[in-house]
Amino acid sequence: MSGAGRLDLLVIGGGVGGLVTASVAGQLGLRVALVERGDNLGGDCLHFGCVPSKTLIRSAAVAHAARSGAAFGIPSSLGSVDLGAVSDRIQEVIATIQKHDDPERFRGYGIDVRFGEARFVDPHTVEVAGERLSARRFVIATGSRPAVPPIAGLDQLPFWTNETVFNQRELPGRLGVIGGGPIGLELAQAFQRLGSQVTVLEAAPRILAREDAELTDLLEARLRLEGLEVRTGARISEARSAGEALALDVADGDNVETRSFDALLVATGRHANVEALNLEAAGVRTAKGLIAVDRRMRTSQRHIFACGDCTGPYPFTHAAEYQAGVVIANVVFRLPKRANYRVIPWVTYTAPELAHVGLTEATAAEQGIGVKVLRFRFSDVDRALTDGETDGMMKLIVRRGRILGASILGPHAGELIHEVVLAMQAGVKLSALSGAVHAYPTLAQVHRRTANTLYAESLYSARTKTLVRWLQRLIP
Structure with a gap:
């Protein structure tokens, strides 16, 4: 030109x-x-990522709810799931959003x-x-x-990735998921809820390595309760065909075990x-x-x-x-704006969801920052009890009355995290979060209840009790 x-x-x-x-x-x-x-x-998010995965997760949640009615006093039953019909719905949602692009x-x-x-x-x-x-x-x-890991023989097998999984029409009886990160766990739980028997194979010592370890342990326990097999520290040495099945040699220490699956999903990063x-x-x-x-x-x-x-x-x-x-x-505007990643949230959309922003307890320690760690469990939040979703907790990382980070494992954590995001972005003190009136009964009360744990120890201390007794005597 x-x-x-x-x-x-x-x-x-x-x-x-x-x-x-x-x-x-x-x-x-x-x-x-x-x-x-x-x-x-539209990019990867629309066609192979956020939109189709959350649509699949929603269908899986409906299937799980249909099977779990007895826990809510409702008779329930669910036959086999037609994965083709689920995939059709995924494509319909994509097509609707595609109009904007x-x-x-x-x-x-x-x-x-x-x-x-x-x-x-x-x-x-x-x-x-x-x-x-x-x-x-x-x-x-x-x-x-x-990203596809360099596992011997894997490139010779018809494995799935996030670019192909949402077009599948036959639900596999046994699904092996290589990778225990966000994508792997979200899809693993979804397929387990749809009716597959799913095994997650993660090479690292724990799932979701960048997340708070206390919360990932709770999440892993929940996944196991739903029937998923989760194996950490699992090194795959070879992949091959075994008749109509797909076989993986999985090493755990000095022991090597051959596991067979009807389908494989590779979710080992980007x-x-x-x-x-x-x-x-x-x-x-x-x-x-x-x-x-x-x-x-x-x-x-x-x-x-x-x-x-x-x-x-x-x-x-x-x-x-x-x-x-x-x-x-x-x-466009020639303004020297600079990126600041201090308050970037992210969410793993398992059930319960795991949301995070800012520092974790571990990263604060690594950086030598002295902090207080506040915790509050959803089992003590009334709305979580009414909804029958009590797994998980909120953790706030606090220093000098300011929030430096938060992790939430619980129902709708991806929505709840944004109250903390706004507080951190605006520099709001923890006392303001504690003093804000939260409607009852809502899950959002977890913010106030977690913040209040910072003040509970001093509020009910012997010193405060003595002060209150003197005030009652001095002031009629």
Whole structure:
């Protein structure tokens, strides 16, 4: 392109990070092109991640509730589940949301939407489907894909990943899940509730290694009660076909056991989509498989920005959206906004849900920060009792009256965490959280009840009792 025809901004990737950036820039009158390597917009979250997984989890929760009616005084029974019908519902939900990501909507903003693989030719030019496009600035938002572990023979087997699991139509009798992270556990519990016998194989000493260990132990116990087999410290040395089954050799210490499954789901992390971009030609530096960016989301080339899973450090849709806002501030408004990840929440959507923001008890200790750890169990929250969902607790990490972090294992933890997020973002003192009136009976009362544990010891101390007795004598 000539200088006169050069774009103001070229966005590579049609997931949430790319769509947010392109739509804002286009609506503000910049000359923008959006390039997506796939067949449609919406990215991994819409087609293979958040949307289909939560839809599947909801169907699984309905199946679990149908089987569990007796605990609530309701006769219940459930026959076999038609996974094909569940998959059809997943695709219907995706199609409904896909309308918001219709390419014509973005073309209506003046954005040149193109489909094809984008490849840098030089720092200011990319090639797409044989045509070269030049731009003053670029945003790379190419997302990530499932990472497959180097297990001997695994590449010869028809295993599932999050990109294929939601199209399955036959419920496996025995499902092996390789990986005890958020994706693995969410889908493992969902398939167990739908009727499969599920085994989770995690190489690390515990599931959800980045989460609070006290809460992950409680979650693991709940999963086992539902019938899941959870094996930690499990090293898989080989995978192979065994007739119609899929066999894994699983080492536990010096012992090797062969386990057979009807289907395998691999959920062992993510790998950034950067290889096809030819970043060397653009002079963009990578580190540990990710695009290296500064706090303004700039790469080693100051006119090239990046956001989302291809940069890290948090592979979440809401993190990509937040990073896109930082990019917009810098690219569109020329404001030197910097990313701040101090208050980034995340949720594992098991039942009960596990939500987190800020420091954990362990990370505070690692950083040498002296904190108080406050706990309150859902079994002491009246609404949790009425709902029959009493597993879990809330933990607050507090220093000098301020909240530094929180972890919640419990019903609707993904919703409850946001009261803490707002408190941390606004610098609200714990006393304000304790003094806020929470409607009764609600699960949200767990915030006030947890905060109050900080004051209970001093409130009912011998010193306070003495003070109260003197006040009663001195003041009529």
